[in-house]
Amino acid sequence: MSEPKRYDVVIVGAGAGGGVAANVLTAAGKRVLLLERGRWLTFAETGRDHLRNQRMSLYGHNAGPSADHPRVVEAPNGQTRVVLPWQDGYQANAAAVGGGTPVYGGQAWRFHPKDFRMATTYGVPEGSSLADWPISYDDLAPYYEAVEHALGVCGDAGAMTHLPPYRRDYPMPPLPLTRPGAIHRRGAAALGWPTLPVPLAINSMPFDGRPACIRCQHCVGFMCPVDAKNGAHNTFITRAIASGKCDLVTDAMVERVLMRDGHATGVSYFDANDHRAVVEAEVVVLAAGAVETARLLLHSGFTNDNIGRNLQGHVYVGAVGLFEEEVYDGLGPGVTTATTRWSHDNDGVIGGGMLADDFIVLPAIFWKRYLPPGAPRWGLAAKHWMRDHYRRCSEIKGPIQDIPSPNARVTLDPSVKDRWGIPVARLSGTTHPESIRTAQFLHAKAVEWLKASGAIEVWGEPPQAPFLSGGQHQAGTCRMGDDPRTSVVDPQCRVHGTDNLYIADGSVHVTNGGFNPFLTIMALAYRTAEGIAQRW
Amino acid sequence: MPLTPQQIATLNAAADRIIPPDDESPGAVASGAAARLLAMLDGDLSVMQRDYAAFLTQLDLEAQVAFGAPFAELDAERQDALLSTFQPSAFFRLFAEHVHEHFWSSKAGMRLVGFEVRG
Numbered sequence: 244m245s246e247p248k249r250y251d252v253v254i255v256g257a258g259a260g261g262g263v264a265a266n267v268l269t270a271a272g273k274r275v276l277l278l279e280r281g282r283w284l285t286f287a288e289t290g291r292d293h294l295r296n297q298r299m300s301l302y303g304h305n306a307g308p309s310a311d312h313p314r315v316v317e318a319p320n321g322q323t324r325v326v327l328p329w330q331d332g333y334q335a336n337a338a339a340v341g342g343g344t345p346v347y348g349g350q351a352w353r354f355h356p357k358d359f360r361m362a363t364t365y366g367v368p369e370g371s372s373l374a375d376w377p378i379s380y381d382d383l384a385p386y387y388e389a390v391e392h393a394l395g396v397c398g399d400a401g402a403m404t405h406l407p408p409y410r411r412d413y414p415m416p417p418l419p420l421t422r423p424g425a426i427h428r429r430g431a432a433a434l435g436w437p438t439l440p441v442p443l444a445i446n447s448m449p450f451d452g453r454p455a456c457i458r459c460q461h462c463v464g465f466m467c468p469v470d471a472k473n474g475a476h477n478t479f480i481t482r483a484i485a486s487g488k489c490d491l492v493t494d495a496m497v498e499r500v501l502m503r504d505g506h507a508t509g510v511s512y513f514d515a516n517d518h519r520a521v522v523e524a525e526v527v528v529l530a531a532g533a534v535e536t537a538r539l540l541l542h543s544g545f546t547n548d549n550i551g552r553n554l555q556g557h558v559y560v561g562a563v564g565l566f567e568e569e570v571y572d573g574l575g576p577g578v579t580t581a582t583t584r585w586s587h588d589n590d591g592v593i594g595g596g597m598l599a600d601d602f603i604v605l606p607a608i609f610w611k612r613y614l615p616p617g618a619p620r621w622g623l624a625a626k627h628w629m630r631d632h633y634r635r636c637s638e639i640k641g642p643i644q645d646i647p648s649p650n651a652r653v654t655l656d657p658s659v660k661d662r663w664g665i666p667v668a669r670l671s672g673t674t675h676p677e678s679i680r681t682a683q684f685l686h687a688k689a690v691e692w693l694k695a696s697g698a699i700e701v702w703g704e705p706p707q708a709p710f711l712s713g714g715q716h717q718a719g720t721c722r723m724g725d726d727p728r729t730s731v732v733d734p735q736c737r738v739h740g741t742d743n744l745y746i747a748d749g750s751v752h753v754t755n756g757g758f759n760p761f762l763t764i765m766a767l768a769y770r771t772a773e774g775i776a777q778r779w
Numbered sequence: 780m781p782l783t784p785q786q787i788a789t790l791n792a793a794a795d796r797i798i799p800p801d802d803e804s805p806g807a808v809a810s811g812a813a814a815r816l817l818a819m820l821d822g823d824l825s826v827m828q829r830d831y832a833a834f835l836t837q838l839d840l841e842a843q844v845a846f847g848a849p850f851a852e853l854d855a856e857r858q859d860a861l862l863s864t865f866q867p868s869a870f871f872r873l874f875a876e877h878v879h880e881h882f883w884s885s886k887a888g889m890r891l892v893g894f895e896v897r898g
């Protein structure tokens with residue numbers, strides 16, 4: 244092995260959090276190494292396969308991880324099975340330069356102030372690990388703002404009436420309304436529910452040298468044909484590299500954090516040729532996503548029992564409405580209108596969630612996931628059913644705030660290893676049953692909204708029993724807190740018991756809000772990186 | 780083992796009853812959906828090749844017993860009548876899903892529902 248290279252900071256994972264950290268740290272003058280197991284993606288390579296994408300991965304997906312990254316899923320009865328990244332139960336997010344962000348939908352939500360105070364607001368239900376964050380909305384607000392402007396988010400700050408007033412409006416106005424969006428705004432108005440344009444990390448006008456969105460039909464799950472969707476890959480990471488202070492190594496599978504007496508000295512990884520390399524650094528930042536960061540810590544010998552617990556994502560609810568007239572207008576991305584009326588203060592349930600209309604649903608996905616019970620499944624009747632209904636349907640859906648359970652957990656599998664010999668993540672447990680009660684509550688609201696919008700028929704059932712939620716919205720496995728007995732990182736996102744090991748991804752979320760999480764992940768990474776730059 | 784020519788003929792005929800052609804638009808075969816499913820039986824779905832072979836052979840056998848001809852040579856009405864007897868079977872439902880997946884992701888399927896790719 245050659246002499247290890249030395250950097251000021253090594254960051255594991257070039258995703259949403261890792262990308263922001265790289266940009267903030269290089270801007271502060273640090274020499275940064277960014278290690279990513281995936282690769283740069285291109286539009287041509289990721290394509291538009293309706294059966295193999297990050298929205299529907301029936302036979303594979305388009306943005307990683309590859310089959311080299313299996314996991315083990317443990318059922319409630321203890322039975323286990325090995326799963327590939329596109330198979331049921333894997334809890335996949337994309338793996339590439341940019342992490343999930345090159346193919347995400349870009350819904351750029353700030354969490355609600357009460358999302359940071361869940362235990363104080365609602366109490367802690369039996370068997371749950373519900374807790375307050377050690378920081379507040381106000382602590383994060385300046386970083387939300389910084390990310391909104393550095394990344395490029397379109398929206399209307401004046402409409403975000405569930406939040407304290409913004410200091411600055413979004414850098415771009417919302418995209419023009421669609422036909423279904425207008426219908427749902429009228430429906431909500433009839434109910435007296437306030438609505439707002441969904442903030443999106445999409446250029447509604449030319450921004451930062453890249454063009455405006457051309458309203459294509461393949462947004463979520465795919466890369467943007469004109470590079471108008473803003474992720475870590477085309478903003479923070481390109482800026483970090485342009486600074487000349489950041490080396491990015493792709494196809495780099497990090498194996499371990501190297502520790503000496505509570506001090507991280509660097510990491511070891513396998514390069515594209517499967518050669519093991521060691522890099523040394525003043526500071527190590529983990530940003531491998533909630534499942535893989537926990538796996539890395541466990542494999543590096545960390546024994547804090549909280550590591551890997553409280554895995555959470557979002558239990559999604561949704562319903563499909565059938566309208567008298569055609570509502571489909573083919574204008575992407577499709578999601579336009581939300582209500583935060585049911586995010587909190589709901590009778591008899593804990594928390595709640597945001598509801599919104601949906602991205603354009605591909606016909607194949609519509610067939611697989613949106614048919615009403617009793618629809619014909621073969622023959623001319625089925626073919627004509629699709630012909631006559633596809634353009635008359637519209638969905639309302641949303642993420643409810645998961646009520647975390649300590650038993651929803653990432654551990655190391657005792658026998659299955661990946662091709663580098665690293666034990667794979669084993670996933671077990673489920674979300675707390677209170678999540679399901681809240682989901683049922685929010686589902687009823689989705690149905691009510693669709694009916695008020697004029698739907699003549701509504702279908703889609705809420706979940707009935709707890710399951711493990713994680714997936715694209717995975718978070719919580721290394722939660723933040725003051726007390727090492729109940730948390731993994733301190734309020735600066737430094738791993739308890741270490742002086743220079745930090746986490747900058749969704750793992751540190753104490754709870755995951757009733758909103759899509761990436762903006763919070765980026766805002767926190769911004770804050771964490773700023774703290775590192777000041778301290779080191 | 781790859782499917783035999785007869786099994787392939789049966790698959791094509793049955794797929795065209797799952798998504799029949801009509802005046803307005805092609806069915807499973809003309810849209811290319813059946814061909815893509817066949818290709819997948821040598822690829823992503825190769826683990827199912829044997830189950831497919833058994834299902835298709837069974838379908839032909841039932842056709843011979845009931846009507847004295849292989850499935851692919853029956854008229855649409857008889858083909859539908861036979862397929863209806865398979866409707867409760869899990870494998871039939873899986874087969875139908877495979878055909879639908881490939882049809883609704885084909886150009887013809889998208890055009891039929893008015894999903895137009897712009898940009």
Ligand SMILES: Cc1cc2nc3c(=O)[nH]c(=O)nc-3n(C[C@H](O)[C@H](O)[C@H](O)COP(=O)(O)OP(=O)(O)OC[C@H]3O[C@@H](n4cnc5c(N)ncnc54)[C@H](O)[C@@H]3O)c2cc1C
Binds near residue numbers: 259339341349497749
């Ligand atoms: C189709 C899709 C749609 C989405 N839509 C939205 C949305 O509209 N709004 C929203 O808020 N969120 C959305 N998300 C989720 C969003 O992308 C994630 O919340 C976010 O990317 C998570 O950030 P992270 O930093 O925690 O991890 P990631 O972005 O997942 O980054 C982790 C990176 O670490 C790498 N890595 C892991 N292990 C190793 C290792 N051992 N060595 C080296 N590298 C490693 C991974 O390959 C990955 O690139 C969507 C995701 C997808 C896939």
Ligand code: SF4
Binds near residue numbers: 456457460472
């Ligand atoms: S809808 Fe707009 S931002 Fe999304 S992929 Fe299409 S062109 Fe790009």
